[in-house]
Amino acid sequence: MRIGIFDSGIGGLSTLLACLRYLPDAHYLFYGDSAHAPYGDQSPAQVRQWTEAAYAWFIAAGVDAVVLACNTATSAAVAPLRERADVPIIGIEPAIKKALEDHPQSEILLLATAVTVNGVKLQELLGRLEGGPERVRPLACSGLAEIVETQDAQWRERASRYLQAQVRPARTADIGAVVLGCTHYCWIDDLIHDTLGGDITVVDGNDGVARQLCRRLGVPIGTDTAPPLPCHARISLYFTADNDVKSHLARRLLAASGVRMDLQPDSPL
Ligand code: DGL
Numbered sequence: 001m002r003i004g005i006f007d008s009g010i011g012g013l014s015t016l017l018a019c020l021r022y023l024p025d026a027h028y029l030f031y032g033d034s035a036h037a038p039y040g041d042q043s044p045a046q047v048r049q050w051t052e053a054a055y056a057w058f059i060a061a062g063v064d065a066v067v068l069a070c071n072t073a074t075s076a077a078v079a080p081l082r083e084r085a086d087v088p089i090i091g092i093e094p095a096i097k098k099a100l101e102d103h104p105q106s107e108i109l110l111l112a113t114a115v116t117v118n119g120v121k122l123q124e125l126l127g128r129l130e131g132g133p134e135r136v137r138p139l140a141c142s143g144l145a146e147i148v149e150t151q152d153a154q155w156r157e158r159a160s161r162y163l164q165a166q167v168r169p170a171r172t173a174d175i176g177a178v179v180l181g182c183t184h185y186c187w188i189d190d191l192i193h194d195t196l197g198g199d200i201t202v203v204d205g206n207d208g209v210a211r212q213l214c215r216r217l218g219v220p221i222g223t224d225t226a227p228p229l230p231c232h233a234r235i236s237l238y239f240t241a242d243n244d245v246k247s248h249l250a251r252r253l254l255a256a257s258g259v260r261m262d263l264q265p266d267s268p269l
Pocket of ligand 1: 007008009011012037038039040041069070071072073113116145146181182183184
């Protein structure tokens, strides 16, 4: 089984890790659109065009399903893509429903890109959820995904400074959870937790995406908790710019999470 995983960059690797827990034997094709990253402050029409190009690449590579491991791309492109989809398309959405249910007395802080925060899709999601418009406080974090993407020597210090300056002021006593509405932020969930204070819960949507992928592929989901990560995985990496550097970085991040990649051709095309 071949599964396409798409993001502007390394954020989507966190979604790939979640999918690997449920479908360890699949062959994953990871497409990172580094030539155009970051997506978060682009126009939705532009993001849609780039997402459609990635989708066409996946279809040419013969995948059985495509995971949009990018909240921004999901916001801008999942609806039109699904209208003429050849294979199941699983989008990622901020896990607001879970946060609202788990914290019925609290406000929820949503961190996401500007495209996601300003998108119609988020407004529709909030409108469908009881307490959504009243209790969820969206905060656009322009530039944060870019810091995470660099992974240079100082990136974590820069991310900490950003969080202190831009996110910490939004922390009030009535906030019980923070939802990570951008897959890049999953790589700094510990920093976000530390910045906002010890009693706050950090929630992301990766497990929900992996479960939805199983449902769409007709694969039974065995347990309520996510199975452990496999040690070895079949993954082909493709980045639209700086492919060698980015692929090396991706291998390092996956290895740090405990996953070794069985050698696959970098591009299946
Ligand atoms: N990782 C993407 C998301 O989940 C977007 C990051 C970006 O390119 O701005 O929204």
